[in-house]
Structure formats: C-alpha cells, structure tokens
Amino acid sequence: MDEIEIRKQAIVMYLTNHKPSDICHRLSRSRPWFYKWKSRYENDPQDNWFTEHSRKPNNIKSTTSQEPEELVIQIRRKLENTLYAQIGAISIQWELSKLDMEPLPVWTIDRIIKKHNLSHKKPKVAKRKNDYPDYSHAFTHQMDIVGPRYLVNSKKKIYFFNIIDTNNHCVHINPLHTKASKGIVQAVIRFWQHFGIPDFLQMDNELAFRGSNRHPHSFGTLIRLALSQGVKPVFIPQSEPWRNGIIEKFNDTFDKKFYRTQTFNSFEDLAASTNQFEIFHNLNYRYSINKNQIPIEVHNSNLSMCILDKDFQIPQQIDVFDGEVIIIRLIRGDRKLNIFGEIFLLKAELVYKYVQAVISIEAQSLKIFCDDQLEEEFPYYVPVDWM
Numbered sequence: 001m002d003e004i005e006i007r008k009q010a011i012v013m014y015l016t017n018h019k020p021s022d023i024c025h026r027l028s029r030s031r032p033w034f035y036k037w038k039s040r041y042e043n044d045p046q047d048n049w050f051t052e053h054s055r056k057p058n059n060i061k062s063t064t065s066q067e068p069e070e071l072v073i074q075i076r077r078k079l080e081n082t083l084y085a086q087i088g089a090i091s092i093q094w095e096l097s098k099l100d101m102e103p104l105p106v107w108t109i110d111r112i113i114k115k116h117n118l119s120h121k122k123p124k125v126a127k128r129k130n131d132y133p134d135y136s137h138a139f140t141h142q143m144d145i146v147g148p149r150y151l152v153n154s155k156k157k158i159y160f161f162n163i164i165d166t167n168n169h170c171v172h173i174n175p176l177h178t179k180a181s182k183g184i185v186q187a188v189i190r191f192w193q194h195f196g197i198p199d200f201l202q203m204d205n206e207l208a209f210r211g212s213n214r215h216p217h218s219f220g221t222l223i224r225l226a227l228s229q230g231v232k233p234v235f236i237p238q239s240e241p242w243r244n245g246i247i248e249k250f251n252d253t254f255d256k257k258f259y260r261t262q263t264f265n266s267f268e269d270l271a272a273s274t275n276q277f278e279i280f281h282n283l284n285y286r287y288s289i290n291k292n293q294i295p296i297e298v299h300n301s302n303l304s305m306c307i308l309d310k311d312f313q314i315p316q317q318i319d320v321f322d323g324e325v326i327i328i329r330l331i332r333g334d335r336k337l338n339i340f341g342e343i344f345l346l347k348a349e350l351v352y353k354y355v356q357a358v359i360s361i362e363a364q365s366l367k368i369f370c371d372d373q374l375e376e377e378f379p380y381y382v383p384v385d386w387m
Helices: 003-015 020-027 031-043 066-080 089-097 106-115 181-195 221-228 241-257 267-284 295-300
Strands: 140-149 158-165 171-176 200-203 232-235 324-330 336-339 342-345 354-360 365-370 373-379
Touching (some): 003 020, 020 031, 066 089, 066 106, 089 106, 089 267, 140 181, 140 241, 158 181, 158 241, 158 267, 171 181, 171 267, 181 221, 221 232, 267 295, 324 336, 336 354
Parallel strands (some): 200 232, 232 324
Antiparallel strands (some): 140 158, 158 171, 336 342, 354 365, 365 373
C-alpha cells in the first residue's frame, strides 16, 4: 500500500468510528500525521485532499554576496580539518552565529558547498529487516541523561537531562547538579507544558527514571506522573543505547557543537548558554524526516495535541489505577527476563528474540508479547497508592 492509499485508509477507518489511537497503531503512523490528513479531508473532502502541497517558495534568491560565500567556504574547510567535527550546513550555520552575524539559510549554505565542489556523498547502505518493537514512529518523547561533566577548576558534577519529541525534533536541555528524580520530573513537566503530552515516554534503565531497587514494584514519581497523564513509559533493552537513537544522536550533536566548543565560568553561565543553544536548535536545525522544516514549524502545525496545564503541580501522592509500563528485552540463552532486578524464566521458544514485557496496573499482571502475540503471563502486584 503506497502513502496515498494509507492516507485514504486512515480516513475510511475514521469515518467508520475507529479511534485515532487504533488507526495510528494499525497504520504505523503518528497522531500528528493522522490529524493533519483528517484536517485536510474535512476542509475539502471532494478535492485531492490526500496529495502533498508544494513547499516551493514563491520567491527564490539566486545570488549570495561574495563575502558570506567566502566565509562559508573557509568555515567548511576548517571543519573538514578539525578532528571529530561535523561539517554539514547546520554546523556551518552554527559557526556563523558565533561570529555575531545573521546565519545564512541552510539551503543557501548547501548551494554554496555544491557550487564549489565541497560536498561528499555517502554511499547508500542497504536497510535490513528488524523485528525490534520500535516506538519512534508514534507520538513519543525520548529522554536521556548526559554526564557527569565538570566546569573548569571545579570538581562538582554536572548532568544534562535532555528530552526530544521524535516527531518534530523539538528538544529541552536541562543542566542539573544531581541525577535525582525531582529535577528530572520538573523538566518533563516543563517539556509537556510547551510541546504536549505524548503517547509514549521512552528511556533507558537509569535508576532515577524507574524508582527503587529495593521496591521494584513501587514505581517512582516519573513513572507515576506519566501513568497519571495517560502516557506509557517504555524502557529500552539494557546495554543497547542505540535503541534510543534519536536522543542519542542529539546528545552527540549537543556535545560536539555546544559543550566542547566553549568554556563556562559558572553553573549559571552554563545554564544561560544551554538555553541559547536549545532555542537555536529548535529555530534553526532542519531534519530530512521533517522534510527540512525546522522543529518549531512542525510543532506549530500540530494543533490537536494535549498540552499539560501551565499551573500543574506535582501532588504529594500520585495514585494510579490503570495504565501500562512497557519493558523491551532481548531474551538470551539462559531464558531470563530481567524486570528491574527481578528475574522471570521464559519458555525456550523466546530465546534470542526481543519481547515486550507489559506491566498492566489494572490487571496487576506482567504480560509477555513477541511480534504482537501474547506468549506468557505472570502475576505482578503494583501498589496503586504508594510512591
């Protein structure tokens, strides 16, 4: 089924009273994608609502003054000779901004690079099939902790809690003194107040994310906050950080293009500069998956998302009575499934396969899925009124 047929199928399912979440799951599309084509259909159902609109600008400037063009060439060659540096148009744009001049548009920089034969095409790599349960196509936020890092002449640890929307690539960067869950939860709340509440919140198995080793069934504040807002926490396999690939890619850019390019005199100086880089990223970085739109443009085009109330405060106790927590694991030859330190022995047929262990709060059970098929089920008690 091609893309146009998928769009038509989504509207047919919508008109036959299917829920948006069911439509997105069955068609492997995000909620912003569904509401975009739903809006196109409702505005003009008789026309070719399912076709793409041209994004070609009405006016195209064909020339660039000689001085900026020469500056782009100099920066490009400097980056090519700098170990580990990124050399693309966005990197050049960032270097221009550090010179206190208005950055050229990305497409203008690309045109200059091609004009002077400075582009390097990468060989295409054939994609391989993977049965890993990927949530990045859904309305998902990925998050991660970077650190510890240190200021000049200081032994105090600094961490960065970074979170990104996988659909529009808007980011939120939070420098913190510790990895305690309190600062992480506050950062998640700020992100949801600006960029909406997702369907899934994906993370690694950091202790601050999940709660307590002593009481693994009694989830921490972050998981309980997510469940109370209808969000499903998703934990990637242990020792597989690439499964959180979108935020890991951003962390690499953040490290190379921001943190290692400057010297910070204090935590306050670092926080102010971090905020500037976050704003620059959301207003300037362009991703091919967004069809070269900047993140904030993609975000603003989605008018149907649910935004967390600006006055929201974390209650003293977060009671949860339903919802699901998803833990993805690769089952090895010992057949052991590790859920936050607790071991469950699975059947031999699941060896060397990725499974989704779904903790159901309402059913008080642990359900094991492989390729969307229920394979096993265990009782799993979760206190609903204890933090």
